[in-house]
Amino acid sequence: MFYPYKGKYPIVKERAFIAPGVHVIGDVKIGEESSIWFNTVIRGDEAPISIGDRCNVQDNSTLHNYEEYPLILEDEVSIGHNVILHGCVIRTGALVGMGATILDGAEIGESAFIGANTLIPPGKKIPPRTMVMGSPGKVIRELNDDDLAMIRLTIDSYRDKGQEFLKELGKR
Numbered sequence: 001m002f003y004p005y006k007g008k009y010p011i012v013k014e015r016a017f018i019a020p021g022v023h024v025i026g027d028v029k030i031g032e033e034s035s036i037w038f039n040t041v042i043r044g045d046e047a048p049i050s051i052g053d054r055c056n057v058q059d060n061s062t063l064h065n066y067e068e069y070p071l072i073l074e075d076e077v078s079i080g081h082n083v084i085l086h087g088c089v090i091r092t093g094a095l096v097g098m099g100a101t102i103l104d105g106a107e108i109g110e111s112a113f114i115g116a117n118t119l120i121p122p123g124k125k126i127p128p129r130t131m132v133m134g135s136p137g138k139v140i141r142e143l144n145d146d147d148l149a150m151i152r153l154t155i156d157s158y159r160d161k162g163q164e165f166l167k168e169l170g171k172r
Helices: 145-169
Strands: 023-030 041-051 062-064 071-073 084-086 130-134 137-142
Touching: 071 084
Parallel strands: 023 041, 041 062, 041 071, 062 084
Antiparallel strands: 130 137
16 A cells, blocks of 8 residues: 655556555655565655665565655665664665664665674664674675675565566556
């Protein structure tokens, strides 16, 4: 479902897949070939939320922010099941694992890998091409070519799956 808030209505590109049960509220933009999966809530009622092209936000995730912290997912970002993103920036090609929480003002570098259940505290900057785990999250190591290939496979798989769902359901 799409909901306006204070005169702002979500803008969703034509080839984005929005699964049944998703709630998108207010000042939200969702790019081409992105997929937002079942029971996710994206609430742009305090600041803008921008989701780039070919991103996936998997089931039961929550995206929100405060006025001074817009939420930005650049292109080709993969967000796992049950993730909480609050007023942060996720750079191109990053993957955020299941159950992770990333808080206000945090920035995840390009092609970084945030492990399952990791907590990234407010304002933390994660370098590109690194693996981060723990609570609070700590850089464990740099990513290798196999890691980057796995991230690429996840992004491509969800793009393809979202496009297939879009065809089969024939609607948003």
